[in-house]
Amino acid sequence: MSSSSVRPFELRCEYQVNPLGIDTPAPRLFWKMDAGASHNAKQTAYQIIVNNGAKWDSGQVSSNESTHIAYAGLPLASGERTEWKVRIWGELDQPSEWSETSFWQMGLLKSEDWIARWISLPSTRPVSALQSPSYLRRDFQLTKPLLRATLYATARGVYLPYLNGKRIGNTLFAPGWTDYKKRIAYQTYDVTNELIAGANTIGAIIGDGWYAGYVAWGHRNHFYGTEPQLLAQLFLEYADGSSDTIVTDDSWCGANGPIVYSDILAGEYYDSRIALAGWSSPGFDKDKCRPVKVEKEHDTSILLTAQIDPPIRKTEEIPAKSVSRPMPGSYIFDLGQNMVGWVRLKIQGAPGTIVRLRYGEMLEQRKSLYVDNLRGAEATDTFILSGSGIKTFEPHFTFHGFRFVEVTGAIEAPTTNAITGIVIHSDTPKTGSFECGSPLVNQLVKNIDWGQRGNFIGVPTDCPQRDERLGWMGDAQVFVRTAAANRDVAGFFEKWMVDVVDAQSAEGAFSDVAPRAPNPPDGAPAWADAGVIVPWTIYQVYGSRQILTSNYSAMTAWIDFLVKENPNFLWLKRRNNDYGDWLSIEADTNKDLLATAYFAYDAWIMARIASVLNKQNDASKYEQVFENIKQAFNKTYVAEDGKVLGNTQTSYLLALRFNLLPDHLRPLAAKHLVDDIKNKGNHLSTGFIGVGYLCPVLSDAGYSDIAYTLLLNKTFPSWGYSIEHGATTIWERWDGWTEEKGFQDVGMNSFNHYSLGSVGEWLQRYAAGIDNDPDAPGFKHFFLHPHPDRRLGYVTASFESVHGTIASHWEYNGDDILLKMVVPANTTATITLPNAERTTHEVGAGTYEYAVKADN
Ligand code: BGC
Numbered sequence: 001m002s003s004s005s006v007r008p009f010e011l012r013c014e015y016q017v018n019p020l021g022i023d024t025p026a027p028r029l030f031w032k033m034d035a036g037a038s039h040n041a042k043q044t045a046y047q048i049i050v051n052n053g054a055k056w057d058s059g060q061v062s063s064n065e066s067t068h069i070a071y072a073g074l075p076l077a078s079g080e081r082t083e084w085k086v087r088i089w090g091e092l093d094q095p096s097e098w099s100e101t102s103f104w105q106m107g108l109l110k111s112e113d114w115i116a117r118w119i120s121l122p123s124t125r126p127v128s129a130l131q132s133p134s135y136l137r138r139d140f141q142l143t144k145p146l147l148r149a150t151l152y153a154t155a156r157g158v159y160l161p162y163l164n165g166k167r168i169g170n171t172l173f174a175p176g177w178t179d180y181k182k183r184i185a186y187q188t189y190d191v192t193n194e195l196i197a198g199a200n201t202i203g204a205i206i207g208d209g210w211y212a213g214y215v216a217w218g219h220r221n222h223f224y225g226t227e228p229q230l231l232a233q234l235f236l237e238y239a240d241g242s243s244d245t246i247v248t249d250d251s252w253c254g255a256n257g258p259i260v261y262s263d264i265l266a267g268e269y270y271d272s273r274i275a276l277a278g279w280s281s282p283g284f285d286k287d288k289c290r291p292v293k294v295e296k297e298h299d300t301s302i303l304l305t306a307q308i309d310p311p312i313r314k315t316e317e318i319p320a321k322s323v324s325r326p327m328p329g330s331y332i333f334d335l336g337q338n339m340v341g342w343v344r345l346k347i348q349g350a351p352g353t354i355v356r357l358r359y360g361e362m363l364e365q366r367k368s369l370y371v372d373n374l375r376g377a378e379a380t381d382t383f384i385l386s387g388s389g390i391k392t393f394e395p396h397f398t399f400h401g402f403r404f405v406e407v408t409g410a411i412e413a414p415t416t417n418a419i420t421g422i423v424i425h426s427d428t429p430k431t432g433s434f435e436c437g438s439p440l441v442n443q444l445v446k447n448i449d450w451g452q453r454g455n456f457i458g459v460p461t462d463c464p465q466r467d468e469r470l471g472w473m474g475d476a477q478v479f480v481r482t483a484a485a486n487r488d489v490a491g492f493f494e495k496w497m498v499d500v501v502d503a504q505s506a507e508g509a510f511s512d513v514a515p516r517a518p519n520p521p522d523g524a525p526a527w528a529d530a531g532v533i534v535p536w537t538i539y540q541v542y543g544s545r546q547i548l549t550s551n552y553s554a555m556t557a558w559i560d561f562l563v564k565e566n567p568n569f570l571w572l573k574r575r576n577n578d579y580g581d582w583l584s585i586e587a588d589t590n591k592d593l594l595a596t597a598y599f600a601y602d603a604w605i606m607a608r609i610a611s612v613l614n615k616q617n618d619a620s621k622y623e624q625v626f627e628n629i630k631q632a633f634n635k636t637y638v639a640e641d642g643k644v645l646g647n648t649q650t651s652y653l654l655a656l657r658f659n660l661l662p663d664h665l666r667p668l669a670a671k672h673l674v675d676d677i678k679n680k681g682n683h684l685s686t687g688f689i690g691v692g693y694l695c696p697v698l699s700d701a702g703y704s705d706i707a708y709t710l711l712l713n714k715t716f717p718s719w720g721y722s723i724e725h726g727a728t729t730i731w732e733r734w735d736g737w738t739e740e741k742g743f744q745d746v747g748m749n750s751f752n753h754y755s756l757g758s759v760g761e762w763l764q765r766y767a768a769g770i771d772n773d774p775d776a777p778g779f780k781h782f783f784l785h786p787h788p789d790r791r792l793g794y795v796t797a798s799f800e801s802v803h804g805t806i807a808s809h810w811e812y813n814g815d816d817i818l819l820k821m822v823v824p825a826n827t828t829a830t831i832t833l834p835n836a837e838r839t840t841h842e843v844g845a846g847t848y849e850y851a852v853k854a855d856n
Contacts, residue, residue, distance in 0.1 A: 006041060006090040006825070007034040008066070011102040013084075014308065015491045021107035021152070021188025023306040026070040028546070031086050031099065032804045033066060035825040040844030043826045045089040050082050060089070066826060067543055067778055067802045078113045079150060079235060081105040107188055107306040108152055108233075114304060116233040116247035118156070118295040120206075121254035127226050130261035131212065133397065135279045136230055136254040136292060137162075137203035140246050142195050145239040149195050151202075152235070154186035154304065157228025158209030158397050162280035163194040163202055171311040172424055173397070176458035176495075177210045177471075179502040179515045180224040183303040185495075187311070191234070202246060203280035206230050207262045207397035214265040216517050217467045219376055221263075223517070229295065231304075253289035255279065259396055265377040265467050267359075268395035272386035273351065309495035310427045312457055314341070318421035320405075323414060326367045331407045333419040338403040338729040338752050340454035340464040341424040342381065345393045347411055349385045355393075355409035357381040359402035361465055361751040362737070369406040372746040376467040399424055401454060401465030401752050403728065425453040428487040431800035434763050437793025441711060443723050445763065451730040451754035452483055459496055459515065463732065463750035470513040471499065474579065475755045477530035478692045482760035484541040485799065493538045494547050500531050501554040508561035510554075512577055524577045525595035526689045529602055531558050536605045539612070542802055543778020548609050556618070559606050562599055563625060569632040571595035581650045582755075583733050584687030585717045589650040593637045594689065597654035600629040604658065608774075633660050642668025649676050650690030656701065657693040670701035682709050683717060692758030699766045704787040707762065712791055719759065730757035768797030768808045773830075778802050784821050785832035786810050790854065803827045810834070812854060819850045 012030040013019055029048065035041030043064050050056040056073020066088070076082065083103045087095045108114060121134035151168065153161050154175040161168040168189050175185040206228045207213070214221045234246040257276035260269040278284050321336040333343075338361055347355060359379045362370040371379070379400045383393040405419055434445050454464045459471035460479070476496070483489045496514065503516035510531035511522040522528055532555050535547045565574045572592055581589040603626040610618035633655075637645040642665040644651040652673035655661050661669055677683065686694055695707035714720035717734035725737060732753035736744050743749060765771040769786030772779055779801035786795070786808055794811035804824025811818050823829045825845040833839045835852035 005036055005038065006043070006088060006096045008032070008046075008086045008088050008096060008099040009034050011084070011086065011099055013102070013104040015488070018103050020105045020150070020190060021186070021306040022104050023107040023109050025076065025109075026072065027104055029069045029071065029084065029086070030067045030802060033088060033825040035090065035845060037847075039846035041090060041825040042844065043088045043090065046086055047095065048084060048086045050084045055082055064826060068545065076106050078106055078109045105150070105188070107186070108304070111298065111300045111304065114231070114233065114298060115245060116231050117249050118229040118231050119248045119252055119292040120227045120229040121256070121290060122293050123227065124256070130263050130266060131208055131228070132256040133205050133207040133259045133262055134228070134254045135203060135205050135257050135276060136248075136252050137201055137280055137284065137289070138246070138252040139199060139201050139282055142197055142200055142236070144242070146192060146195060147237045147239045149191045149237070150235045151189040151191050151232065152186055153189070153204065153230070153232040154184050155204070155206050155209070155211075155228060155230050156180055156184065156225055157206050157211045159204045159206045159230055160396065161189065161204045161232070163191055164196065164200055165278070165281040166194060168194065170313050172314070173209065173312045173458060174307070176307060176309065176312065177515055178499055180211055181302065182502045183305055183498070185307040186231070186304050187307055199282035201280050201282050201284070202232070202234055204230050204232060205259070205396065207259070209264065209397060213263040214467065216470055217376055219467075250292065250294050252292045253286070254292050255288050255290060262395060262397035264398055264469070265379070266398070267378055267380040267382070267400070268398050269382045270393060270395065271384040272391065272393075273384060275386075307495075309458070309492045312424055313427040314422055314424050315427055315453070316423040318423065320416040320419040320421070323416050323419075325413070329408055329410070331414055332363070332369060333405045333407065333416065335403050335405070335421040336728070337421070338401070338450065338454070339421050339423050340401050340457070340752070341399055341422045342395050343405050344420045344422055345383060345407070346390055346418050347383075347385070347393070347414065348388070348390050349409070349411045351385055351387050353385040353410050355383045355385065355407060355411060357383070358406040358408070359400035359465075360404050360406070361402055362743070363404060369404055370743070373743070373749045373751070374466045375746070377465065379465065394422065399457070399464065401463065401750075423453065424457070426456045426458060426492055428456060428489050428492055430486070431488045432486045432764060432798070434768060434795070434797045436767070436795045438712065438791070440714070440720050440723055441763075441792065444719050445760070447723070447727060447730050448482065448754070448757035448760040449486055450728060451752055451757050452479075452486055454729065454752050455754050456483070456489070456492060459499060463753050465752060466750060470517060471496065471515060472513050472527065473500070473510065473530035474512070474524070474527035474582065474688060475753070477526070477533040478688055478758045479754050480534050480537045481541075482692070482758050484537065485760055485764040488800070490538060490542040490544060493534055494544065497535055497547060497551050500534070501551060504531070504554055504557065508557035509574065510558050521576045523574050524579050525571060525575055525591070525598045527577075527579065528558070529598045531555060532602045532605050536609060540772050540774060540777050541779070543780065545612065548613060552609070552613065555606060555609065559602050559622065559625070562602065566599065569596075569599070569625075569628045570636060571599040581648070581687040581689040584648070584650065584690065585685045585734055587648040587650065587685035588646070589648045589654075589690070590637070590646045593633075593645050593651055594654060596629060596633050596637070597658050597660060600626055600633060600660055601658040603629055630660050634662070638665065643672055644669060647672065647676065649673055649684065649694065650686050652676075653686065653690045653693040653697050656697045667701070670697070670703065673697070674703055674706055677706060677710070682706075683713065683715070684710050685717070688755040691756055692761060695759055695762035696766060699762070699787055704766065704789065707766070708789040708791055711759065719756070727751070730754055732756075764797060764799065767792070768795050770797060770799045770806050770808050779806065779827060781828045781830070782806065783832065784808055784823075784829050786819065786834055788812070788817050788834050788854070801827070815854055816851045817854045819852070821848045823848070
């Protein structure tokens with residue numbers, strides 16, 4: 001291979017391509033290495049230059065690292081834009097060509113950089129009612145040729161920014177959900193091309209959002225404040241080197257418009273007869289505008305930080321599949337997919353016609369809309385027509401979880417074209433794919449991704465449809481590895497860990513939900529532990545040491561709190577809302593045992609994290625804590641024949657997955673687990689907590705055949721049962737709907753909860769065999785150890801790691817299994833073949849093909 005045939009590509013900064021608004025002083029840089037078809041390609045050195053070397057020239061650095069390279073040049077100023085490129089060396093002496101030039105732009109680094117003031121439009125309605133979003137605006141003149149214009153903006157509430165009559169950017173529900181009493185994210189937009197010489201207008205619509213609108217259950221609003229506010233600062237850099245700043249202050253004015261209210265849970269009420277045309281363009285009638293209220297001082301204890309997670313965006317449109325008319329005046333549209341977002345309605349009718357859209361996940365008796373499981377979420381959009389001709393409606397500040405939409409009102413019979421589903425979620429790029437010979441499993445894979453998309457909305461939430469939608473920690477920790485197998489969730493979880501730490505109690509207890517809501521409280525086993533499990537998992541998959549360093553003291557506070565409260569190494573105290581193996585099927589795992597197992601797992605992870613961060617004393621301390629818990633666990637819950645207290649599947653799964661048993665008992669415990677599955681007619685009985693460990697533990701113990709049996713089951717309880725009954729997302733409960741009983745209790749029955757979809761981890765790591773090596777995070781070195789099974793026929797899977805695309809394929813061909821695997825440049829892998837000998841190969845980058853004798 002000639003060295004010049006290597007090439008760095010896909011440059012990223014802080015996981016993003018050409019990001020704006022970076023406020024960490026040493027942004028992390030990433031690239032991938034292209035080495036064509038050459039084998040064993042490795043980077044031996046790199047050189048980064050920033051602003052042609054004026055800011056930073058790293059010089060030639062001997063290193064095979066190409067991810068998380070921290071900027072180490074001259075200090076960067078607020079708003080500064082830097083261009084960077086990289087070249088790399090392979091095996092030969094001469095460097096590659098320089099990469100294409102990328103850039104990043106700094107955000108506002110100091111609180112003094114914010115000269116804008118928070119503004120709001122005093123409401124004309126009683127505070128208790130749902131508020132009408134405000135349209136805030138100001139005119140300004142552009143007098144000189146412009147070099148660049150950058151808008152920094154945020155809200156207490158949610159906002160949509162406008163310039164000269166046009167929506168800026170495509171971010172939805174900005175600034176996203178954080179604990180607004182502690183920090184608020186701001187967004188940065190390049191608006192150079194939106195400005196014109198002469199008169200311009202800047203504006204924003206602001207709504208209640210999580211800040212002031214309904215959150216969780218019980219029709220509770222005003223969690224953080226009563227009045228939505230806007231903060232915006234437009235920085236104008238002129239060609240002559242001078243600059244200007246336009247900020248929110250008393251020169252702004254505001255009005256209420258056609259959006260009567262728009263609330264995440266309640267829905268939107270839009271009266272298009274209330275015209276506010278031209279509100280964000282120059283020349284708008286001043287008389288329609290009321291003065292704004294200006295907050296005098298900045299409360300600097302509330303941090304303004306650049307948004308670091310991928311924005312929430314529209315990512316797909318879904319045409320309606322069919323429309324039916326269960327009764328006169330009511331039309332039900334079927335999108336064919338349980339999805340999250342809203343619909344675009346195109347409709348015609350007399351002025352004043354009220355059209356109501358009601359959203360639901362299921363149908364009752366295959367006919368009418370089923371909404372009982374939405375509990376207190378009204379999930380209703382109302383649109384009042386203003387004139388003749390076809391009108392289009394889309395809500396602004398609400399989202400719904402639904403497959404079906406009921407349209408009512410005095411309208412003519414609509415065709416399916418009247419409704420289009422608009423899918424929204426945190427725009428995490430798809431990085432994993434998995435396809436196999438079983439249509440059932442392929443549908444399961446789709447359902448897992450739809451569950452993830454619909455519930456990753458700024459924070460990982462439990463469900464998108466009912467009055468809840470909270471950042472439940474237990475759900476997040478069981479699903480995080482699957483999430484990372486499926487999409488790039490590095491930035492998403494780095495951001496959420498900030499919410500998790502913000503929600504930690506003064507004593508050190510991680511909460512049950514993050515951002516924290518008034519209740520539930522904190523400390524529930526398997527929920528609070530997300531504070532340790534999530535950073536460790538993100539480090540494993542993406543190699544982010546930063547998620548470990550920045551959360552280290554929070555994590556040690558948590559484990560030290562547990563040890564202090566439970567000096568006998570059984571987690572018996574401070575469990576608060578002890579949920580246990582939530583929603584298991586007639587198999588209650590002992591809660592003391594479950595808690596103690598997680599206690600041990602936390603200590604085990606902490607020992608590893610401490611050692612990664614070179615904190616050897618901590619590492620030995622937590623290793624000892626782990627050993628102590630393990631001993632107490634065995635003494636209290638494990639019998640000599642390998643039986644674990646309660647004999648539930650989850651009790652074995654925890655003991656095996658968290659390495660709590662002595663070696664000689666592991667096979668016995670695995671056998672008891674398998675016996676229980678067989679006694680249940682080859683069925684699982686696990687709830688949220690056990691389910692993700694089920695297939696991995698079975699495979700590790702040599703029972704992949706049983707894992708596949710569970711995977712392919714169609715009878716209750718199984719993933720297949722829901723799919724056989726039409727599921728297009730993962731259900732909250734195995735028995736959300738059954739042939740015998742119909743719908744489960746409406747008090748808690750979501751049809752879009754991702755937790756039971758945590759089998760996605762096993763599909764990638766075991767079925768396809770693309771598995772991370774804990775000692776070489778970020779898939780720098782990884783395992784390819786597929787577990788083929790004839791019942792699936794074939795698997796074709798890929799994973800886009802921070803280094804490049806890993807691929808794994810196997811298929812049965814008579815008595816043989818054919819395999820094809822791809823290892824990206826600058827990484828190495830251990831391939832273990834699924835033959836009787838489990839032959840291994842240590843390989844570098846390249847494409848590898850094998851044929852082995854099938855033993856099943
Ligand atoms: C949520 C869960 C959550 C649980 C706590 C439910 O209401 O939907 O997913 O983890 O409460 O047990």
